[in-house]
Amino acid sequence: MHFLAAILSSLSSSVTSLFGKLSYVLGATPTQILFIRFSISFIISLIIFLIFKKSFKIKYFLIFGFLGVLNYGIAAYLFFYGLNFLNPAFATVIFFTNPIFVLIFQWVFHKYKINFLSIISIFISFIGVVLANIGEANLVNDNTIIIGTLIVLGSSSLNALFITITGRRIKKINSGTIENVFYTFFGTALYYLFFSLITKELFSIKYEYLNYGFMLAIFSTFVPLTLNFFALKKLESHSLAIIMPLEIVFASLLSYLIFGEIFNIIKVLGFIFVGIAPVIENIKKIKDGENA
Template identity: 25%
Template sequence: MPLKIGIEYIYALLSVIAWSTVFIVVKIVIDESNPILLSMFRFFIASIILLIYVYRRKMLSQLKNIYLDEYKNIVFQGLTGIAGMSSILFYGIKYTSASISSIIMNSNPLIIAVLSYLFLKEKLKSINIAGIIIGYIGIIPILSRGENIFKLFTSKHLFGDILCVIAAILWSLYIINGKKLLERYNPIIVTLAAMTIGTVILIPPLVIFYWKDIYNISMKTFWAMIYLGIFPTGVGFTLWFNALEKLPASKLSIIGYLVPILSLILSVILLGEKINVFILIGFILVVLGLYLSNV
């Protein structure tokens, strides 16, 4: 019999492929564009797409309710997981490689596991703890690029790596705080509410400090913003939420591990980035740690 793959798996895979390209596209344009500008237009475009989706699903009343009843949490979500995470991540990509930034950013489940234990009192099994330890050990050769660990603090990539770590922490806080919202609201409503607020938060610093950049957008940056807003963010999240309606979160999380793998492959093929054996070993340890920390 021919192998049949459900449409939900195709949705999830397309989302993962789209998300893996974010690091590549940003790396290509970041030297001539502003991270805040890139982030703001990315989420502005995506918000419109998700708003259309919510309207067609007749869920606008839920969106109104979450704005009114959870405004403090939504502002926190928009500040950490949208405005803060994206801007800082894009700044980080400017000073480090796309492949390393993807691995660091997508190691956030290791941070989430620790924060969930500390603040949500979620239990950790022995295998989860082992996974967290293995994952963090894997981060070391990635950050050091296989060089002497003591040279890490003088590495030209250190600033970018630190920014990516901060972005991963902000995203982890977004996920932790969002867990209680997801008990009462549809995931796409929580995401759209945070995305719109995050977009609004980005407007003042953009207008006050970087208004000249708005008038000097290159065509390459313009198309990058369009791409980031439509495919990885707007369409990517829409497809992911459709998959989430039919697949358990545990299966989706495993599919999500493909993001850093695909980013790594694309960064080598499209950007010519060099991946040595130490980075590869660290990457394998991180992926193994991610899996074990969530079983």
């Protein structure tokens, strides 16, 4: 069930680039889109928080609010900024090195014992991501590549840190998924409110931005994070990180259905690698389930 939740999270996240591009066509800036996206996500989570009559706990707000800023604030902005130097395909390859960082952080901070299947699955997943995007990479010059790569690696490592910390915290504390999601979006919404006020981009938001912002809030933000927090109750952080690149597969399938994108053999092979990586990482669990 938790494994399926992680896959459904990747499926839901796959519409991010679609609605993001449509938002940019309308003239919205990254800050404006992110502000709308997380403000709406916060409102939705607040309504659910109140419906279920949850009590506000400042300790958990400080923890998950900070984590929200770390991932959805700083890491997300670094990725968007990195796109100024790299094309989206190559930036995606760099970003999905995050399972490697997750495994390193688990080993450094939590003394997690790295097993052979985890290492193999991460390697296969990354090779799959590279193959899936190799035909689309259109690099410019070495200096640009180095700058952009370092920026996106920074985004990837912060995202990995977010997954690692939340994976451990969620298993230890008493708060449920509803509270954790609410606290995360509360902190992130405050961050982007403050940021958009400083840049004065808040005052130039147009009404037409709200439609795609709402879609991003639902399908790219609220649903994926809720499913991920639920999945992390049982899954290890690196297991979730290995499933995340499935977003590329789902996004490409949507592009095929909506825009008629053509697949080549290398890209399909990459999809296969990305798809089998989570299965390899969970072989032991699958066998244990069969023998139970």
